[in-house]
Amino acid sequence: MSAAAAYDCVVVGGGHNGLVCATYLARAGRSVLVLEAAPSLGGAAITREFAPGFRVSACAHLLHLMPPALMRELQLERHGLAWAAREVGTLALDPSGSPLHLAQGTLTELSSGAPAPDSAAFQEWRALLRRFTAALHPVLNQTPPRLGTGAWRDRGALLSLALRIRRLGRTDLRELLRIGGICIHDVLEERFASPLLKGALALDAVLGTNYGPRSPGTVLSLLYRSAAGAGAERLALPRGGMGSLTQALAEAARAAGVRLRTDATVERILVHEDRVQAVTLAGGETVRARAVISSADPKTTLLQLLGSEHLDAGFTRRVAQLRTRGLAGKLHLALDGLPVFRGVPASCLRDRLLLAPSADYIERAYNHTKYREYSAAPMMEVTVPSVADPSLAPSGQHVLSAIVQYLPYEVAGGWEEQRPRLLQTLLSTLAAYAPDLPQRVRAAELLAPPDIEREFRIGGGHWHHAELALDQFFLVRPVPGATQYRAPVAGLYLCGAGCHPGGGVMGLAGRNAAREVLREAA
Amino acid sequence: MLTESAPHYRQPLLKTPFHERAREWSQLDSFVPWSGYSTVDVFTSVEQEYFAIRNASSLYDLTPMVKYRICGTDALRFLNRLVTRDLSKLGPGKVAYVVWCDDAGQLIDDGTVFCIGAQEYRLCTGERQLDWLRASAIGFAVEIQEITEDIAALAVQGPTSCALLLRAGLTGIERLRPFEHGEFTLTRAGREPMSLMVSRTGFTGDLGYELWLRPADAEPVWDVLLEEGSPRAVRPVGSRALNMARIEAGFLLPNVDFISAAHTLYVGTERSPLELGLGWLVDFGKGHFTGRRALLAEQERGPRRQLVGLDVDGNKPAHNALLYSDRSARREVGSVSSATWSPTCKRNLALAMVEAAYVSVGSTVWAEIYLNRELTWQRRVVRARVVERPFFAPARRRSTPPALY
Incomplete structure (x- = not known):
């Protein structure tokens, strides 16, 4: 590639991994452009309004994977990251109203504060x-x-x-x-x-x-x-939801000299003599680059943006066979007041609430997905972030954000038909723990895996982009032939959740990928 | 006869549309399996059949060749990514010999591609490839259909083959050039005209043609050819006689001269096209194809071993012989994969894989040959020289129109 390249590095996707990767590259002196298809940066780590006045972390809702060292290196607090809550505990809810409290290394009965039997x-x-x-x-x-x-x-x-x-x-x-x-x-x-x-x-x-x-x-x-x-x-819980984390990441990127563009959908990665040369955007614009680093999922990057004609057939088959379908959905509720969960004082609602009263309960919920169904008793991880962060809802009102499992990507009857039914199922599941909750609901939003796929441009809607399982893990993630963040075509790198060490709001795939890009001489 | 519902391992081998005719001609009743079909090994004697190939004409039933119809807007792009050769200039009516590799640049199989039309090709190959073709089709707008059973195939090979086909009524066949194919009509008094595809291709290195027919036309075409041919020493041949001819022509036989990388179990037993002397089929300039990066790296490194043609002293075929650096037979440098005494060249021929230091023409290696003299085994270590391939390449295989012997 000639010195005429417009950028040393073009990063596809402005989610947290893309931003982290871009920042490290820019700090090492590379000229970097981030291209984000959505109107705003953040990928699946964003805060958005889902009902007038009610905002919520639209996909990931708790921050626990991003290493403190990474946040320090990127000076995120200097770039605007603030906290609504740092040590969010866990309440295992019990339909009979005697929850367990799990905090740093302690297990107590919430009602008495006494150590629980399994302590x-x-x-x-x-x-x-x-x-x-x-x-x-x-x-x-x-x-x-x-x-x-x-x-x-x-x-x-x-x-x-x-x-x-x-x-x-x-x-x-x-x-x-x-x-x-x-x-x-x-x-x-x-x-x-x-x-x-x-x-x-x-x-x-x-x-x-x-x-x-x-x-x-x-x-x-x-x-x-x-x-x-x-x-x-x-x-x-970052103050202002997960979006404020990616805003801070974006500020850190800007401060490092990264150029950030939104509403810029990459359509193709162009290859010349087995080396990436440029990307083309929807609308026809071409941006030349020495290296293209994609935070999109491996299937999208390799099979759609790049195209199998640039790849070997066996490798292509491995990519096509990656298991990339998610089973997690997201429920957002706008509530006109704080619901009362049985046995849980209002002050404890800043903790995360687990609706999974036993391992068998989870297993039963899981069983249905094999038959393209969802359970009448789903598993949920619930947060009410507005308790610790009132900025998310109008005064005195609240938002509830829950991860819901297990929702098959393809459901019998289709999601258009099933979405309202599932919403009723979820409300009645919640009502078993918080009887007044359904009547407090002013608005609701339910994202099934295909919705997550569409909104966040993650093929299959899996938050790890590709299942984290032994055969798609560490040494062989995402697939043999594309480990070490390198695609087979020279100058093309992967930096998203599909790479080691995987997804969740962690940022290490982005940082590790940047290190690999920098190993190649400028 | 077992029914369709019997499990596959209880199904008998398939019969080609020429099977009943072949039985009539077979003196030995020697049939062997090939790709799920029962085919003839030897009809009468290997020598007699061999001389039909070289001195008159031979009929060889190659119906078991696996055939795929490949069509769609991306058919050419798909094939160019599949095979190592550049097919972009292969126009309708043309045929190309191709090989394809796995990601590691190791040979999966060889075959021929027929360009039927702008977006339609036919791939003929020795073994079934649907799994690999489907993996290769990911991302391409292409439809792949196996049509092996829909087409009967008959090779007509030998110096008199053009004359025979003309006599049988295939007007215009003399204008067909090597690696071309066309539609012809076989018209005979008293018979319905039959349309068939003929390609000037073959596995003998001689003047010859391959006929691609509707299965219903198989027996009438066979009958016409032998009606005209048998007074002129034309005869059906089996795969053993063909094997002698293909060694003389220097052609590789899958599972003999290489094992498909899709089937090898031991590490290091697969072979790349560069090792097999098929580098001329590898076009690094055409854009990406499966195995390109690995082959490029191998080319930069230089292959560690290569397939060569050997002229072995004496007249005992060096079947499966180990090859050594000198007469003392202490250091192994390779082994023979195919060997035959060539009655036409009057030479003792072999195809062998040898270490890189012994691949240039004129190099000498020593072959260890075991001879069975009335149950008394003797071991010989004889000189073998690396020589040019093909061993036998008569001008008639290319001349158009061919001489009418």
Whole structure:
């Protein structure tokens, strides 16, 4: 590519990973342009109005995966990030009205404040997860090594991972190997008695996945979540919703010299002599670039923007076979007042509320998806962010934001027909815990996976872009041949959730990808 | 006869439309399976059939060749991404020999592409490829249909083949040039005119044609050709005689000279087109195709071994022989995949994979040959020289119009 390139780097997509990647590239002296198709930046980490006066984090609603070090490096607080709540606890709701409270390492009965019966086992489990997390966390900041290359960089990375795991000691190592591939249900059965606690812990293992608690690999997804968040209970609500995080990321990008364009839909990535040359936008404009870094999902990037004619057939088939359909939906309610959840004082509504009274409850909810149905008793992760952040709703009124599982991408009867029915199901599910809630609803919005696909331009509507499962994980994520953030075509990189270490509002895929782009000489 | 509902492993081999006629001609009743069909190995004797190929004309039933109809607006783009060769200049009426590779640049199979029309092609290949073709079709507006059973195929090969076809009533066949195909009508007194496609292609390296027929026309065409041909030493041939001819012509046989990368189990047993001496089929300048990046890297590295033609001392075919650097037979440098005594060249021929240091014409390697003399085994280590391929390339295979012997 000649020096006439308009930009060193064009980043496709202005979500959090795209912005993080762009900022690191610009800080390293590259000229960077971010192209976002939507009218505003933020991707799936945005705050938007869904009813007059009511705003909500439209997709991701709790921040717990983005490493503090990354936020410090990007100086997000200097760029406008503020907090509505830093230590959001977890309440496992019980239809009979005696919730459990999970906070940093403690498990208590909410009503009495006394330690719950499983408290000791819970602390032991937490400590074990912390030790595993310490061993695994560095992997997330790392470009996955390739196997069998003989390159020192790859060997070194594998060796250091092996050493860290070995350093766990014999007992922990044995336990990690034993539970690493099995289902969370079995592990919870071994350790805990309380169905409510098991439901809460199982929820974290399956949230955002295509699995139920009895699916193999769900311990792995819990370990991933723990490793990424350095402890699942450290949840936070940015003031102004998730959109204020991406606004701060955008400010950090601007400050680093990144040029940001919205309403700029990339339609094609142009290739010349097996090297990316430019992108074309809807409307026909062409922007030349030495490198194109896409935060779009791998299928969209490789099969639509690039096109299979630039790829080998076997690789193309692997990309086409990626499992990219999401099972998580999003419910937004505008409420004219704070609903009363049984056994939960109003002051506790700043915590997240889990509607998953047992692991079996979740498994039953999951069963339906195999038949393109949803359960009459779905699992929900509920937040009422307006309790800690009154700016989200008119005075005295509230917004409720819930992640709902499991919603099949293709539902029998179609989502147009099913959406209003599911909304009724969800309201009656909520009413079992908060009887006055349905009558407080002024407006409602329900996003099924196809809606998430459409609004956030994520093929399949999966918040990890591609399922986080052993066969799409770490060394082989998203697919062999595109690990290490590089597509087979020179100058094309991937930086989205489809890459290691995956999605959620984390930003590490963006940072790791930037490091790989910078390894190639300017 | 088993019914359609029997499981596939209890189904008998399919019969080609020439099967009943082939039975009549077969003295040995020697049939072998090929791609799910029962086909003739030897009719009478390998030598007699071989000489029909080289000195008169031969009929060879190649119906089991797997045929795909490929059509759609992206048909050409699809094929150009599939195969290593540039097909953009392949116009209607033309045929091209092609190979295709996996992502690692290792050969999956070879075959021929017929350009039927602007957006329609036919791919003929030895083994079924639907899975790979469908993987290759992701992102292309193309329709792929297997039509193997819809078309009967008969190779008419040998120096008198053009004369035979003319005598049989295929007017205009003499104008068909190598790697061309066309529609012809076979008109005979007392018979319905039959339209068929003829291509000037083959697996013998000789003057020859391949006839692509409706299955219903198979027996009448066979009858007409043998009516005219049998007084002139034309005869049906089996795959063993054809194998001698194809070695003389230097053509590769799948599962003999290479194993499809789709089927290899051991690491390192697959072969790239560069190793197989098919570099001339690889066009790095045409744009991307599957395996291009891997082949480019291999070309920069230089292939570690290559397929060569050998002229082996003596007259004992060096079947499966290991090859050594010198007579002491201590250091292995390769092995033979195909071998035959060539009655036409009067040479002992072999195709072999040898290390890069031994690939240039004139190099010498030593072949270890085992001879069975009335159950007494003898081991010989004989000299073999790397020579030009094809071993046999008569001018008549290309001349148009061909001489009418």
